[in-house]
Amino acid sequence: MRCPPAPRPYTPSPLRRRGRAAARRCQQQQQQQQQQQEQQQQQRPPLSSFSSFSFPSFSPPSLLGPPPSGGTTSARQRSLPGRLSAPLRAPPHPAALPCAALRRPRRHRGRRGAAAAAVWKKMSVSMHENRKSRASTGSINIYLFHKSSYADSVLTHLNLLRQQRLFTDVLLHAGNRSFPCHRAVLAACSRYFEAMFSGGLKESQDSEVNFHNSIHPEVLELLLDYAYSSRVIINEENAESLLEAGDMLEFQDIRDACAEFLEKNLHPTNCLGMLLLSDAHQCTKLYELSWRMCLSNFQSISKSEDFLQLPKDMVVQLLSSEELETEDERLVYESAINWVNYDLSKRHCYLPELLQTVRLALLPAIYLMENVAMEELITKQRKSKEIVEESIRCKLKILQNDGVVTSLCARPRKTGHSLFLLGGQTFMCDKLYLVDQKAKEIIPKADIPSPRKEFSACAIGCKVYITGGRGSENGVSKDVWVYDTLHEEWSKAAPMLVARFGHGSAELKHCLYVVGGHTAATGCLPASPSVSLKQVEQYDPVTNKWTMVAPLREGVSNAAVVSAKLKLFAFGGTSVSHDKLPKVQCYDQCENRWTVPATCPQPWRYTAAAVLGNQIFIMGGDTEFSACSAYKFNSETYQWTKVGDVTAKRMSCHAVASGNKLYVVGGYFGIQRCKTLDCYDPTLDVWNSITTVPYSLIPTAFVSTWKHLPS
Secondary structure, three states, X not given: OOOOOOOOOOOOOHHHHHHHHHHHHHHHHHHHHHHHHHHHHHHOOOHHHHHHOOOOOOOOHHHOOOOOOOOOOOHHHHHOOOOOOXXXXXXXXXXXXXXXXXXXXXXXXXXXXXXXXXXXXXXXXXXXXXXXXXXXXXXXXXXXXXXXXXXXXXXXXXXXXXXXXXXXXXXXXXXXEEEEEOHHHHHHHOHHHHHHHHOOOHHHXXXXXXXXXXXXXXXXXXXXXXXXXXXXXXOOOOHHHHHHHHHHOOOHHHHHHHHHHHHHOOOOOOHHXXXXXXXXOOOXXXXXXXXXXXXXXXXXXXXXXXXXXXXXXXXXXXXXXXXXXXXXXXXXXXXXXXXXXXXXXXXXXXXHHHHOOOOHHHOOHHHHHHHHOOOHHHHOOHHHHHHHHHHHHHHHHHHOOOXXXXXXXXOOOHHHEEEEEEEEOOOXXXXXXXXXXXXXXXXXEEEEEEEEEOOEEEEEOOEEEEEXXXXXXXXXXXXXXXXXXXXXXXXXXXXXXXXXXXXXXXXXXXXXXXXXXEOEOOOOOOOOEOOOOOOXXXXXXXXXEEEEEOOOOOOOEOOEEEEEOOEEEEEOOEOXXXXXXXXXEEEEOXXXXXXXXXXXXXXXXOOEXXXXXXXXXXEOOOOOOHHHOEEEEEOOOOOEEEEOOOOOOOEOOEEEEEOOEEEEEOOEEOOEEOOEEEEEEOOOOEEEEEEEOOOOOEEEEEEEEEOOOOO
């Protein structure tokens, strides 16, 4: 039996040999790759140490392998502080990776990516802290970026989103229209919406707000257009409605813009309507301008339908105003009767109150006896009849020149006043002049019995009172001279208790007050200035007696003194220490005391003051700035407002009010004398020169008295 042949040794084919060699090489490469990763893990710092790095503007190290053997670090890497010690290298090409690496599951790569993101997030926070610490040492420059058009572009895009109804969260309804909006935008530009959406109101939770018919849809659309664009077109058709809606929804900018538009378009035909509108919505400036225009154009507005529809309080306020411009009191009386007859059943009870606003004693005697006293409406009311009978008694007293008449029914309005100027060829005053406002002339009237300087003049009724001053021989005077404009004659009144000069004087409740000033220093002849006086004296024309009242809080001289709203005011002046005083001192006759309710916009002396309504106007002064400036002071709120500058710099000028206008004359600045008589129109806030003062005349006082009463 033959033995089987011995098995031949296995000899792999060349192809199989090459495959096994490749597998061995792949296994070796995989082992080398694993060893490199272990070495890299040993060299890599822990995560907690990343806070010590700064400015690592490279990919997270966990995603990168170690540098190849013999790798070098670039110059840029070496120059940056805080870099990792391991230099960066590019990731290996896929062909160089082992097969197992190429076949790594996707989920494994996701886990590594999430871990890397977490590391990077933590590292970015620490990097920002490092940057802040570097910035605090001043090692980093600051660059403020500001794009001026950014706000407009954001508003524009928000408006586009609104128009496309994107991201809107509230719906406004007005009339039959709806407007989608963003709550944040509405709250940002309106305190009304801010309170609505942030408070506990029902609308704060609702997605809709219904205004029903309280706002016209077109007006609401204009307000929303402004909220999203900062622009709105105001015209004569929408100005009043926009003002009302802007005030209701508290779009303050819209309300003020509409008021300014209406101010510029104010006219006698619409001033009554603007008066009511501005009063309802607290538009102060529009109200003042409308009020002044109503006073200046009473003859035309009293015949309009708007006047007959005014509320009672507004009619009373208008007819009782001192600044009501009318030359004939019959117009005022007839306006009151017409207003009552317009709705007789409801208004007849207001007739007594309206009659008290009419200066009945200034009516012609025949008209008062035959028309007023015989009016059917008056004869049927006992109280109205008593008012007319009292005015008749005052009229007879005036016609018979029987004593002083202080009743309001006999007090002329300021348009029925005459302007008198006191002055001379030098600062020593020796003449009295009449200012003819219509003819624009200055007419000499009478010589002053005792020429003087640094005195004070004040008018009560038809008389001009000159107090104190310094004469050429007898020093400081306490004399009081009185000029009667009706009879054109001088007389002497009881002397003051204290001789003084550089003081101020004003009329309050038919009494004369002299305030502050200087007196002669004891034992010095000729007289020299002492410290500013605190003493204030009161003169009663009926009893012809002087009495001391409460002294000033601070003694002053050369102050501007006026009366308004039943109070005395002294503005600025020279203090006891001879400095300019920046205070407003106020005297209350009922309490007999002085207070300091406000300060002046600047220290003042040698200024002039005059009163229109509740506004006191101050102009001039002895500084470069104050000499040409003018302000108005509200005697009720004690607030200052700058008005138009005077036409020339004036120090020691003099001012009076007549009708609805202000007149200023005299003064000087440096060596330059002011030669013009200027008029201020508060409605237009404009000063104009109306005439020239003769060069030979230096004005030292300016007063306004009643005219001759009609017979």
